[in-house]
Amino acid sequence: MTLPKGVIDPGPKNPDEMFVGWAPAPKVDRRFLLGALPLGLAGAGGGAWLIANELDNPGAGAWLTGATHEVAGVLVTDPYPMLHLADPSMPGGVRTVLIVAQGKCTSALQLDDQRGSPVIARGVLIQRKGRQMLEVPLFVDDWLSPIKMDMTAAQLSPPVKSLGAAQLSGAIMDTKCFFGVMRPGRGKTHKACASLCIRGGIPPSFWVRTKTGAEAVLLMTTADGGPMPMDILPLVADPVEAAGEIVQVGDLLQFRADVAAYRRV
């Protein structure tokens, strides 16, 4: 064959072997597919195994859905909704259980009538490494009932102890997802969710890790102990550092620093 330069013969070597979709496949294609199709399925399974096996550890959080827990204590709303439970085994004689609403709208909870009173709250427990949180319904009221209970002084006003100034590096998380609703509830893929959660009133936390791998989660407040303003949102989930004060309120560690003290690193 001597085709002029520029003219090409593009067709199959054996014309009878050309695959046509509406006709039975030629033998050569059937042989190829019989070998390739199982390989494709094996590749799909093997690829999924490889990718899933390399995922980061999601953390030790747990969201105990399917069971309703009752927690009795004194209702506190400042800086964030929480219950103070009398527990002599805990620092300051108080165990703190944070309260969040279903979804991402904790600030919509109506708590003013019961503030500072002994109550029993019913909801779903979220917990991570001994830290507990109660998720309660947003649109029904019977999750919270007043009870008669002898309140300890620590429940009414937990001891506040300054652990000193500190320069911390870490990442800002929303407590609900990080404690166990999202696993993992950190990193850039979770940034938008964490930002939306904090915008909705879920308490922000500062997750710090030491060089030895130990981690600590501190509830974030302003320098004077108030709730963090929304100015903090752009910094959520990014690596940040801040100078502030670590304060222990009952069993709860707080990191007190204004938004201006945080810097993206």
Next chain:
Amino acid sequence: MGHQYKAIQWNKNKIVYDLYMAVAVLVFVGVFMAIGLQTQPTGHTADPVVLAIRALGVAAFTLLTVILAIGPLARLSPRFAPMLYNRRHLGVMTFSVAAAHFGLALLWYHSGGPLNPLVSLFVSNPLYDSIPGFPFEVLGFVAFLILFVMAATSHDFWLNNLSAPVWKALHMLVYPAYILLVFHITLGALMTEKSMVYPILTAVSFASISALHLYTGYGEWRIDNGMKSLKAKGWIEIGAPDDIPNMRAVIAPLPKGDRVAVFRYDNKISAVTNACRHQNGPLGEGRVIDGCITCPWHGWQYRPDDGVSPPPFTEKIATYNVKIEAGRVFVDPKPNPPGTRTEPAIIAEQGAKAP
């Protein structure tokens, strides 16, 4: 072919194809979920919804990588033609998997808060002025919209009503969508997960698609560049009749950038445009079956002498005048209007003569 429209046109090959791809997706997602739930330290469990979001996202990106590889692979080896045949169904399946990924991510990460989920998608991460901090979700959303438009217009109804060039241009948006998804992954998952497996696999996908397209694109460029070797004016010499394999074609580039497919069949020579009316498939890489030129991509057929699909179909392609002089085949580079009958050049038993 398009004499009537059905919601989905299936035949045995397409049913087998679709079932196989559906099983492959289920295997991928199932294994991903099972491994993701079982490989954590004691007391640590991944969120099934987060795992599903990731499994579906990876599956959609993998499917898109496969789709983009099919075209060049089919140019390199006819064994991949069966994959090409039903590529549009695979595209719709990819969109469906991407839609599940998008829907779950929107529900899980952006719903139930003080903002509309679609507003949250755009404002919850405001770092638009930062490359590493850029909201990767927005890139995925734009890519998803492109996939939606492509899936919504994938039917032959749209191909015919938008016209093949417009439809083809619209569906070339798959390349920007793929690039957007590479950045969606790079600025999202790759900045969250520590394993080097993920950047390596993403790079393999991008490098493979780039290399395949560059290689086959170079081959196409060489064909078009071959025009410089042909006479730019007047009839174009194709070669001797025997140089054209029986029931097949040779392809020659034309001065205005088109290509002509010159077929030999039943001791005759006819020439038509190389671009199939359906999806611009390379007719010259097909063959004559049942007296009709048959496109290697989806099996659309045209009569060699007038470029008209056999009844009941009505599609038409451009034909070219051919002649045989002194034992050589020549083609007039000026195309006839689609469906114009031209007289085939008759191959004489010894030598050749003009019809």
